[in-house]
Amino acid sequence: MASATAVTAVGAVVGVASSSQGATPQPVDVAGATLLADVPSATQAQTISDNFAVQSSAQRQSADLAAQKAAQEAARLKAAADAQAKADADKAAADAAAAQKAAADAKAKADAAAAQQAAARAAAKSQLSTTTDSAPTAGSSTGGSPQSIAAGMMDSTQFQCFSNIVTRESGWNITARNPSSGAYGLVQALPGSKMASAGSDWQTNPATQIKWGLGYMNATYGSPCDAWSFWQVHHAY
Structure with missing residues (x-):
């Protein structure tokens, strides 16, 4: 390889030759020139290339690992x-x-309760119907108080409910009349003439009034006790 001194010497010779021919000598920039010594050898170039390859491979591996x-x-x-x-x-x-099962259980309980209540009402109606059929007929001699007549026309449980209503409606007075509405009799039928369906002597015969009142309670509420439950809430039936 040529040294810096050799390159400088060559430049000097060229300068002398140019001067000798009468031309203006030009300075030679030897400082900015690339020295032959700076050019890497083949081994160095391969090492640099290998280093770049290693770095590139490491970067790829790092990127792959991150991914x-x-x-x-x-x-x-x-x-x-x-x-x-x-x-x-x-x-x-x-x-x-769980919600569906709870709803089904609640419905089943409600249906069972409704069926039980309906059966109880049906049994009560049947029993009351039998009792009413065997009670004194309208116009016949009763030979007893209105309470005893009513007690003979229904069982004791229903009689108590029936009595609770009649006591509050008329005080067991067969001729009681409401001065405001005109309701009449033991059960305060409105109008009183409705009781004619149970007998023409509805104005004076307690058996006729009781028979009509019992039929009304059964038909409207299911039984005297059901009518009494309604009365306690509404104070009327």
Whole structure:
């Protein structure tokens, strides 16, 4: 390789030659010139290339590792989200099933209670109908107080409810009349003439009035006790 001194010498010779021919000598920039010594050898160039390759490979591996970790984290997050969604769906389904079962149980209880109540009313009506049929007929001699007549036309439980209503409506006075409405008799029929369906002597015969009142309570409420329950809320029936 040529040294810096040699290059300088060559420049000097060229300068002398140019001067000798009468031309203006030009300075030679030897400081900015690339020295042959700075040019890497083949071995150095290969080493540099290998270093670049190693760095590039390391960068790729780092990028691949980062991408792999990101993919794993994304997969973990998705799996957790899927598991939570499934748990929420399972809980919602379980809650819906529990609510449906509770509703079905409540309906079954309500239906059973309604059926039991209907059966009780039917039995009471049947019993009251039998009792009423065997009671004194309208116009016949009763030979007793209105209370004893009524007691003979129904069982004791129903009689007590019936008595509670009559006591508050008329005080067991067969000729009681409401001065405001005109309601008449033991059960305060409105108008009193309604009781004619039970007998023409409805104005004076307690048996006729009781028979009509008992039929009215059975037909309208199911029994005297049901009528009494209504009366306690509304103070009328």
